[in-house]
Amino acid sequence: MTELPKLEVRNISLSFGGIRALNHVAFNVPTGSIFAIIGPNGAGKTSLINSINGFYHPQEGAVLFEGQDISGLPAFKRAKLGISRTFQNIALYTNMTALDNLMAARHIHMRTNLLTGALYWGSARAEEIEHRARVEEIIDFLEMESIRKTVVGNLSYGLRKRVELGRALALEPTLLLLDEPMAGMNVEEKEDMARFILDIHERQKMTILLIEHDMGLVMDISHRVVALDFGRKIAEGTPDEIKKNDAVIKAYLGQEA
Amino acid sequence: MSANIRPSGVFDTSYGQDISINRTRGDKWLSNGLLIALLLVPLLTAEGPLGISLVPQLWIGLIIRIAIFAIAVQGLNILIGYTGQISLGHAAFMAVGAYTSAILARELGMSFWLALPLSALFTGGVGLIFGLPSLRVKGFYLAMATLAAQFIIPWILRYPLEGITGGSRPLEVPAPSLFGLSFAHENAMFYIIIPLAVIMALAARNIARTRVGRAFVSVRDNDLAAELLGINVFSYKLQAFFLSALYAGVAGCLLAFESNSLSLDKFLLDRSIEMLAMLVIGGAGFPLGPLFGVAFVNLLTQNIIPSIIPSVKGVLPSLFPFLNPINVDAALSPLLFGLALMVFLIIAPRGLAHRWEILKISWKLRPYSH
Ligand SMILES: Nc1ncnc2c1ncn2[C@@H]1O[C@H](COP(=O)(O)OP(=O)(O)OP(=O)(O)O)[C@@H](O)[C@H]1O
Numbered sequence: 001m002t003e004l005p006k007l008e009v010r011n012i013s014l015s016f017g018g019i020r021a022l023n024h025v026a027f028n029v030p031t032g033s034i035f036a037i038i039g040p041n042g043a044g045k046t047s048l049i050n051s052i053n054g055f056y057h058p059q060e061g062a063v064l065f066e067g068q069d070i071s072g073l074p075a076f077k078r079a080k081l082g083i084s085r086t087f088q089n090i091a092l093y094t095n096m097t098a099l100d101n102l103m104a105a106r107h108i109h110m111r112t113n114l115l116t117g118a119l120y121w122g123s124a125r126a127e128e129i130e131h132r133a134r135v136e137e138i139i140d141f142l143e144m145e146s147i148r149k150t151v152v153g154n155l156s157y158g159l160r161k162r163v164e165l166g167r168a169l170a171l172e173p174t175l176l177l178l179d180e181p182m183a184g185m186n187v188e189e190k191e192d193m194a195r196f197i198l199d200i201h202e203r204q205k206m207t208i209l210l211i212e213h214d215m216g217l218v219m220d221i222s223h224r225v226v227a228l229d230f231g232r233k234i235a236e237g238t239p240d241e242i243k244k245n246d247a248v249i250k251a252y253l254g255q256e257a
Numbered sequence: 258m259s260a261n262i263r264p265s266g267v268f269d270t271s272y273g274q275d276i277s278i279n280r281t282r283g284d285k286w287l288s289n290g291l292l293i294a295l296l297l298v299p300l301l302t303a304e305g306p307l308g309i310s311l312v313p314q315l316w317i318g319l320i321i322r323i324a325i326f327a328i329a330v331q332g333l334n335i336l337i338g339y340t341g342q343i344s345l346g347h348a349a350f351m352a353v354g355a356y357t358s359a360i361l362a363r364e365l366g367m368s369f370w371l372a373l374p375l376s377a378l379f380t381g382g383v384g385l386i387f388g389l390p391s392l393r394v395k396g397f398y399l400a401m402a403t404l405a406a407q408f409i410i411p412w413i414l415r416y417p418l419e420g421i422t423g424g425s426r427p428l429e430v431p432a433p434s435l436f437g438l439s440f441a442h443e444n445a446m447f448y449i450i451i452p453l454a455v456i457m458a459l460a461a462r463n464i465a466r467t468r469v470g471r472a473f474v475s476v477r478d479n480d481l482a483a484e485l486l487g488i489n490v491f492s493y494k495l496q497a498f499f500l501s502a503l504y505a506g507v508a509g510c511l512l513a514f515e516s517n518s519l520s521l522d523k524f525l526l527d528r529s530i531e532m533l534a535m536l537v538i539g540g541a542g543f544p545l546g547p548l549f550g551v552a553f554v555n556l557l558t559q560n561i562i563p564s565i566i567p568s569v570k571g572v573l574p575s576l577f578p579f580l581n582p583i584n585v586d587a588a589l590s591p592l593l594f595g596l597a598l599m600v601f602l603i604i605a606p607r608g609l610a611h612r613w614e615i616l617k618i619s620w621k622l623r624p625y626s627h
């Protein structure tokens with residue numbers, strides 16, 4: 001266990017005015033694991049992911065990616081390092097086709113600029129074809145062949161979630177952050193999504209950090225779980241340990257009561 | 258992005274074919290044929306080499322004007338249609354291109370062929386500077402910031418630089434020439450301007466369908482998600498401002514050399530607004546939007562409105578006897594233009610190019626509409 005963790009969240013605290021969204025949160029995500037974050041509504045889960053990918057900058061603490069302190073980097077630079085994510089409320093380019101959404105995510109792997117793009121016949125066209133092939137692999141993998149050329153705004157909620165996962169994958173990240181990838185889906189769609197996540201993890205040895213409310217699912221697919229409540233880490237452990245943890249049970253019961 | 262639909266029964270066999278603009282032989286013939294036909298037009302005018310007046314000479318000036326403004330509005334399309342930014346200073350950037358190229362030609366004796374790219378690049382740089390506020394502000398506030406360009410630039414050209422720009426007086430511009438051949442006649446300028454307009458349109462189209470274009474649209478559709486994809490949002494906003502102004506610069510330079518004479522009042526706020534209207538009417542975010550918009554607005558202001566003004570003028574005083582006929586004369590054409598714009602926004606809010614796409618799809622999918 002001396003291997004460098006993929007991600008190290010070092011004692012971060014984040015406040016919005018008076019609201020403390022994160023309060024001295026710390027944990028390590030081992031390389032190659034599926035790592036889950038659970039917690040009641042408003043616990044700070046999304047804020048945590050936003051702090052990891054650079055949308056939020058915690059006032060205290062640090063975020064280390066592969067041992068490198070990335071706390072000061074803007075989001076687009078973290079993406080270049082290999083951190084990719086999906087959103088709780090889906091943030092696709094609704095006027096683009098599914099295909100173009102994925103092609104847009106090849107940005108950091110492509111080189112065409114204003115000049116070579118304007119000239120097109122030459123390097124730009126070759127690059128388009130090369131990356132199109134790469135994107136088609138993801139389309140195959142996520143079984144999106146039939147919606148390739150559909151404008152994303154016209155797709156169902158479940159399919160949009162899938163396109164968003166495809167876009168995150170097209171970045172070829174080594175750390176994938178998924179914010180409630182199965183929220184609002186029916187059972188069948190959830191099973192598909194769980195299968196995709198497990199496949200991605202297995203085939204590409206990707207480290208996956210997952211926020212999910214469906215406890216059964218979280219316990220099934222993740223290796224390690226952190227539970228948050230009111231911005232604090234209240235528990236960390238294997239799914240079995242978390243299931244039995246008193247603080248976790250209380251946090252969830254407290255919410256229901 | 259525009260829908261890219263192929264006719265029933267046509268299948269792509271490679272990604273290369275799938276991503277080309279003209280995906281079928283028919284498309285290719287149509288666009289090449291139209292271009293060749295257009296290039297023949299000056300030969301058929303009274304002042305053409307054949308001396309047959311099959312086409313009125315007036316058309317040449319009109320086509321040139323449409324082509325020049327199509328270039329300028331294409332620049333606006335990149336900034337507004339693709340990248341989702343805004344500019345109320347586009348005419349001022351045209352002025353930068355026009356005056357820079359004219360001054361390079363007059364003061365340094367530089368040839369048109371060198372002055373054109375230099376002035377275009379310089380205008381791009383100026384546009385980039387006025388795009389800097391986009392780092393901080395969006396929408397309405399950005400519009401105000403770009404409005405500053407529309408006031409500052411003409412002022413600088415009129416007063417501090419009066420010595421070389423002539424201030425409010427018209428500035429003479431020498432005609433371009435190539436290997437001793439002069440392009441003084443508009444029929445000759447036609448052969449500079451039309452190919453250039455085609456090249457600029459193709460370049461815009463190519464940028465739009467490759468990496469930078471997708472980054473532009475990403476910034477427009479969701480700038481947060483754009484960051485997430487590793488897109489440096491600010492850098493691409495600035496590139497859009499640069500490119501947009503560069504197009505305005507080319508258009509301005511062509512306008513200067515085409516009319517042989519320059520005056521500042523061609524580049525004021527009303528012109529910027531008119532170009533915005535052209536883009537909206539033509540269809541922002543569509544490759545053909547600028548051409549449609551410029552052609553339609555020209556038709557509207559040069560032909561349609563002048564032809565209906567006499568009848569409207571006869572009716573108005575009898576309806577509203579308190580109106581002074583002299584004021585009616587001056588107000589009528591902007592009034593009718595505004596009215597047309599409003600009607601247009603209601604019946605075709607996404608512009609002519611969008612209508613055209615729909616028409617094309619239903620035509621191509623014949624006889625199977627699904
Ligand atoms: N940009 C912001 N400005 C102000 N407050 C914020 C902001 N983002 C989050 N918060 C606050 O931080 C707290 C944690 O929110 P967060 O979205 O991280 O919760 P969550 O665990 O993702 O909840 P959910 O399960 O509902 O998605 C909430 O009280 C929220 O109101």
Ligand SMILES: [Mg+2]
Pocket residue numbers: 045046047088
């Ligand atoms: Mg959340």
